[in-house]
Amino acid sequence: MSGADLHPIDLESPRFSIKKPQMRFDRQGDRTDDERLAAARRAFARDFGRAAAIYLEACIRCGQCAEACHFYVTTGDPCYTPIRKLAPFQEIYRREMGPFAWFYRLLRLGPEVTAAQLEEWQALIYDACTLCGRCTLICPMGIDIAALVARARHAMFAAGLVPHELWAVAERAEREGSPLGATPTVLKERIAWLAEENEVDIPLDRERADILATLSSIEIMKYPQSIVALARVLNRLGESWTLSTQGYEATNFGMLSGNTAWQRDMSMKLIEAALACGAKTLILPECGHAYEALRWEGANMYGRPLPFQVLHISEYLATAVREGRLKLKPLGKSVTFHDPCQVSRRGGATQAPREVLRALGAELRETQDSGALNWCCGGGGGVVTIHRADPLRYRAFEIKMAQIDARNPEVLTTSCSNCRQSFDDGRAHFRWDRRMGSLLELVAEQLAD
Template sequence: MSTPATITPIFPTFEQVCQGFGSQIGMLREMAPKPTHSAEVRVARAIDTLIAETNADEAVWLESCIHCGQCTTACHFFQATGETKYAPMRKMELYRRIYQREIGPFRWWYQLITSPIKLQDLEDLQELVYDSCSECGRCTMVCPMGIDTASLVHHLRSALVAAELVPPELSALREEQRHRGTVFGASSDTLLQMVKTISEHYGVAIPVDKASAEVMVLSSAVDLVANGNGLLATAKVMNHLGVDWTVCTDGFESANFGLLSGDMTLWRQQVEPIVAAAQRIGAKTLVIAECGHAYPALRWNPMLKSEDLPFDMVFMSEYMGRMAKEGRLRLSPLKGKITFHDPCKTGRRGGAFDEPRAVLKAMDADLVELPANREYNWCCGGGAGIFLLERATRLRDESFKIKLNQVNATGASMVVVSCASCRLNFEVGRVKNHWDKEVASLVELVADHLIEPPAAATAGAHA
């Protein structure tokens, strides 16, 4: 049911949320830990990490590049700047050199003709694997050799974690999540306070820590410390559907700075309590909040055997799409011409294209597709933590213009997104470019257009 007109919204607008995050991000740079090891140790640890993570797939990819340049046509950072160093194939050069010198079949030869890796080499690598790669997978899609550059970049991020070369913003959040289990201070107490606020002000119930439930829902720090509209909207949708659901205080945070930084240990540390909570309550479905990188953090976690889990993991847009296809979401029409931005992780790398469009169809939306959409969709430029990095501002701003021009070409007045990272980047781009487009969250749009089912239907649903 939609929020009654008499209720005054108490949460900040998303533009205000972006401003708040901007000030907090500035403080993160000052909080980042300093390196604690010598240059020699840091280099050795980086090399050892890459060797440990290089298996048959990685070896084949490193040996297979034919330097055809197809990946450059797909990379938003290269296309936006024209600078050759941002070509995806160039980002692999140091990895290939380490592979050839350390474990390749002709390592004895490469040790003679190539120089040893130095700390400066790793420092130079930072810009290529953190600042100018969102791991969107577009280059992989067009590579004639099937090289998964995004996966190789992630291994390089792991090496830079070992070398204590994580960008300061990501490093500070990684340390916070590793030692405190929070992101921007969002703890279980923060969750409970937000649940109380939503209940008291909006009259929307959010079941917390039920002993058993069919559906377990995740939230995110964006909802809890900056803008409760995402959690409020999610609760409205779940209650509208009449499903047996809950949020668990010991497993609620979607954000995973282990994945973003390349810290495999932290990646596991953040996933394990979520999985344990879902298993404890007997959940059949785990719904991941509108947080793009949380999708691969859970769905493709290398430490998990998803086929052995007793529950299904789906993104919020996927879940709503399923409900829409079943006719369980009753929505009023959405006025005006809109377009939809497919998040890279859930779309191109996850294949969830039809579900969000089923939701928009249920709202009878006048959807105009972007010139490049679905698997051909261009990244917004802020994924994989890039929207947090100050030094990546130029790259992020330039690559976003590709998206801006494509949205303009549709003639839509609103662009709908289903990822908080995308939304943050779109909102910042909107303000910087004095853009006249509205940026909207899919789950919040759905919550605003819910139609309460007839009393008879409601009674039948709960019978």
């Protein structure tokens, strides 16, 4: 459906309803509904600013964001219209902060938001939004809907309305330093095993290094060959680099859950580790939300500009290719690249992996709507951790399978381990015969002698 085919959407229509009952998950004690609602309002007000006010006033209800959302497109359910996911917070804005808030309250215009309504809306804020930003890109009014949903998560966390699986991994990351149990002790053991098994030097806790490399728990626990690939590339280039047990986990579940204090804690571990070893560059792993958390929000968490460069691993590889330092053997195969939303669409590093693939001599077979318009894998934003969201996520994944099958590549690759995990899960669910690979691992396999 094109934009011309769309009709204005009535967001107040009763057909916008959430049919699935939601669970309450409150780790802040037995609070009353009024206390929970007040906490959500305070959190929403704390995050509120001029940009958010402009966004909330700008929506013309054209419906184009719906056609940009993989959850709406695959279900046809209007409740998944992206801007609709913010309905309770739009009402809070109108009644508490808008230019006519006094008038709304005086005449009791519009429904007053309740704790029960926020509880009902939990599924839209968490289960049905990967924060991929495709709706933001499409919006003719330039509304950053993804950013507003992220702010809404701050309020939902304050009200104790985070899905329990997402809360559990975020709390574990805050407590142990890793959402998947990849503690510093586990990291040391893994590094020692990988170094010996693969006969590669993987430096850990060097006092001084020009580059601090970081990882995601998914790589440490599920895709450890990515760590070997990272070491082989950096060693081949003769870089002064290290991993650090003081700051290695780049995945930021504080950000995904909506807890800004945890988000800052997780970011500061990386920042302080980089400062401690005097790093000039911090390399982020193949993880989309890690890129957003540190590259674009890290300075806000730090309180001033970061005193080192932050690069996604694909950007680092592309730079090394451009400078003529990274020599690669021809791959000689057709490749389709899946763009991670937070790196490409939200982060702007769309061309970096393509530079690397050109250096590999690969025949790049782009899917329809590739690059910044790429469809999300369906598992970002923490959605892959929420079990009750699985049926919805699998529906969204059908878009990816159809697009990739239409191009029929010999090799499928990406630069996000979370996307890779989502593809593995979708592959198993649908018994699909394609396997997602790692761009970094592909490069390591093709290093020229």
